[in-house]
């Protein structure tokens with residue numbers, strides 16, 4: 001019900017929101033690369049509701065048309081099917097680069113394409129930004145820190161990353177993208193914003209996404225075994241999607257001179273074993289926990305230090321894990337009632 005109410009109101013209050021939110025700011029032409037993905041679809045919705053013109057550029061490799069179908073009611077929304085490893089030219093004022101598979105099984109399925117997406121994709125969007133003097137945002141990641149020696153992770157930490165393991169195509173691709181962003185900033189005076197995102201979850205994740213929160217919820221709802229990799233003592237910090245997207249918009253709106261990478265995530269830290277127990281309890285599932293081997297290079301612990309985001313963006317997450325999980329469970333419960341074909345369209 002919570003989920004239905006939330007999305008019904010998103011669709012029916014379009015006109016009101018547009019008028020209300022655009023009072024303070026001029027509408028902008030905003031490109032969201034990866035806009036049909038989990039995070040991108042929420043970002044497109046927030047930007048449309050604020051009265052902006054949004055162009056979603058996506059190759060639909062992990063993104064779903066279902067995630068953005070409700071947004072086609074906005075006449076300020078358009079979808080361009082395109083792979084950002086190829087150049088693109090569109091008249092834009094702002095660019096959010098979210099294009100990149102984020103789940104380990106998806107980004108490892110074609111590691112060379114993942115690397116090309118981060119490197120060639122960033123280059124193409126940075127060149128587009130230079131051409132139109134657009135502000136540009138990069139969805140970077142906590143994986144920049146690898147398996148960290150510093151805990152919690154601060155932005156000044158350089159990280160501990162393997163350059164040729166199974167996660168390297170993602171981690172090193174994102175590190176290279178940050179380098180490119182800074183070099184374009186220095187050479188062309190481009191306004192850059194870099195968010196280092198920590199594990200985020202919520203509605204619009206694919207049921208076959210492969211990341212831990214969606215895996216556990218789908219397994220629990222289907223009564224299947226809950227698959228813990230390793231002994232479950234590794235930790236992660238889970239941020240609800242609404243909090244994260246609020247952070248994105250604040251970061252993009254920060255002063256032009258603000259160019260530091262910023263951690264965005266929820267500092268609440270849980271072991272994977274604790275997450276499994278909580279999902280089982282909240283779904284009332286009869287699923288049993290099973291243990292699989294820990295993947296190679298799986299980070300032992302991860303928690304963001306968000307002092308910089310608090311200070312510079314006046315941002316901190318508001319949604320506790322129990323509340324965010326409830327909304328995500330409702331989403332998947334409703335989704336799993338649909339046919340198998342609908343699930344991945």
Ligand code: NAD
Pocket residue numbers: 033034035036037038039040057058059060061062063064082083084085097098099100101102103117121139140141142196197198199200201
């Ligand atoms: P997602 O896989 O749901 O979304 C990625 C989107 O990018 C998809 O719509 C996909 O089709 C599209 N895409 C991938 N390669 C592309 C290409 N070459 N050209 C055009 N489109 C392409 O993942 P997400 O969780 O929404 O993540 C979005 C961004 O945030 C990613 O860049 C990811 O690295 C970053 N991030 C996410 C998290 C998280 O916890 N969700 C954490 C850290 C970083």
Ligand code: UDP
Pocket residue numbers: 103104199210211212213215216227228229230234236272294295298299
């Ligand atoms: N994980 C797990 N079972 C799953 C999926 C993931 O135990 O079904 C573990 C994974 O090994 C990692 C943690 O959960 O230790 C988070 O994994 P995820 O893929 O969500 O994100 P990342 O490793 O990129 O933080």
